[in-house]
Amino acid sequence: MSLLYLPAEFHLHTVLSACAEIEMIPPLIIRQAQRLGIQWLAVTDHNSAENARAVMEAGARAGIAVLPGMEVQTREEVHLLCLFEALEPALAWQEQVYQHLPDLPNREETFGSQLVVDAEGTFLRFQERLLQTSTSLSVEQVVTMVEALGGLVIPAHVDRPAFSLLANLGIIPPGLNIPAVEITPRLTPAQALERFPQLAGRTLITNGDAHRLSEMRGRTLFRVAAPTLAELRRALAGVDGRKVWVT
Amino acid sequence: MKIREITGLPDITTLVPPQTPDQEISGGYASDLLSCVMARAGAGNIWVTLQTHPNVVAVASLLDLAGVIITECADIAKIDAATIEKARTENVALFATPLTTFTIVARLARAGVPGIDEG
Numbered sequence: 001m002s003l004l005y006l007p008a009e010f011h012l013h014t015v016l017s018a019c020a021e022i023e024m025i026p027p028l029i030i031r032q033a034q035r036l037g038i039q040w041l042a043v044t045d046h047n048s049a050e051n052a053r054a055v056m057e058a059g060a061r062a063g064i065a066v067l068p069g070m071e072v073q074t075r076e077e078v079h080l081l082c083l084f085e086a087l088e089p090a091l092a093w094q095e096q097v098y099q100h101l102p103d104l105p106n107r108e109e110t111f112g113s114q115l116v117v118d119a120e121g122t123f124l125r126f127q128e129r130l131l132q133t134s135t136s137l138s139v140e141q142v143v144t145m146v147e148a149l150g151g152l153v154i155p156a157h158v159d160r161p162a163f164s165l166l167a168n169l170g171i172i173p174p175g176l177n178i179p180a181v182e183i184t185p186r187l188t189p190a191q192a193l194e195r196f197p198q199l200a201g202r203t204l205i206t207n208g209d210a211h212r213l214s215e216m217r218g219r220t221l222f223r224v225a226a227p228t229l230a231e232l233r234r235a236l237a238g239v240d241g242r243k244v245w246v247t
Numbered sequence: 248m249k250i251r252e253i254t255g256l257p258d259i260t261t262l263v264p265p266q267t268p269d270q271e272i273s274g275g276y277a278s279d280l281l282s283c284v285m286a287r288a289g290a291g292n293i294w295v296t297l298q299t300h301p302n303v304v305a306v307a308s309l310l311d312l313a314g315v316i317i318t319e320c321a322d323i324a325k326i327d328a329a330t331i332e333k334a335r336t337e338n339v340a341l342f343a344t345p346l347t348t349f350t351i352v353a354r355l356a357r358a359g360v361p362g363i364d365e366g
Contacts, residue, residue: 076298076300077279138300138327139300161280162280166282167280167281167282167283168279168280168281168282168298169281169282169298169300169302170281170282170284170285170302170305170306171281171302171305171306173300173301173302
């Protein structure tokens with residue numbers, strides 16, 4: 001079987017995330033991915049997956065694979081990327097997350113708007129509830145629940161001083177089922193290992209955590225048979241000839 | 248202030264009693280970022296936090312803290328059972344209170360516990 005080399009960006013916010021720029025709509029995200037040669041994306045809005053379908057549709061038209069996902073905030077204020085094979089489990093996960101989010105209205109004047117759009121980027125509706133806050137779920141609960149839906153969890157930007165597994169919990173909890181750890185583009189994997197010796201032996205990936213188009217990076221390169229979650233697992237585990245590099 | 252005196256403070260529940268009750272508390276530290284605690288707190292300190300993750304015990308044990316007070320905890324049943332179990336096995340004194348971190352720190356200060364950055 002011939003393997004593909006796919007530059008990827010797995011931490012991407014759309015206009016559903018209040019902190020994202022208004023340019024973060026499906027057609028512009030896909031156009032930017034094409035410009036940068038990114039061939040594999042994941043949509044990871046804060047505590048919601050309501051724009052995943054739109055980006056997946058826009059990606060499908062351009063031949064760019066898009067995994068539905070979410071950046072969930074645990075009760076410890078740790079940010080975790082949750083990636084799924086298909087929309088259905090991602091939306092099932094969203095339902096569970098919504099049940100564990102405080103039922104508060106979004107304050108647009110403070111946080112910004114949360115927009116649900118279609119594949120063309122056309123406005124459909126506002127998401128009125130506050131998304132950008134902690135769920136009542138622990139890190140361990142999120143990992144267990146996402147795994148039960150066939151998804152996988154990658155702790156986000158662990159080198160950041162807040163909202164990070166290492167900053168907030170100090171130590172990666174023993175036995176936590178995570179196939180990889182995300183670092184920011186601000187440091188190389190070698191620098192990350194030097195600063196955080198406990199990352200030794202972990203698979204590292206880098207994403208732009210893009211809130212605007214210019215923050216998309218595509219610096220993580222995968223060698224996989226196809227852009228599927230099963231193949232992603234193999235690449236993160238480094239088995240069957242599948243592999244991942246931070247470039 | 249000795250660690251056993253924490254038990255006598257109002258509104259504080261002892262989840263795991265101290266192994267060395269007569270140990271003098273060397274200072275106080277309050278933060279909910281465990282990485283900051285690891286970087287700054289030291290042996291014999293009392294740590295005040297609202298985090299309840301089992302890693303709280305791991306960090307307290309690593310640093311040989313005198314104990315940990317978990318704040319804003321009106322319902323002790325909401326603390327992860329693994330956290331309390333780990334505190335028992337690692338001999339980390341663990342307390343809980345419905346009061347806020349601010350209030351607890353103020354009470355500790357009035358009882359004579361210094362901050363880690365003061366004499």
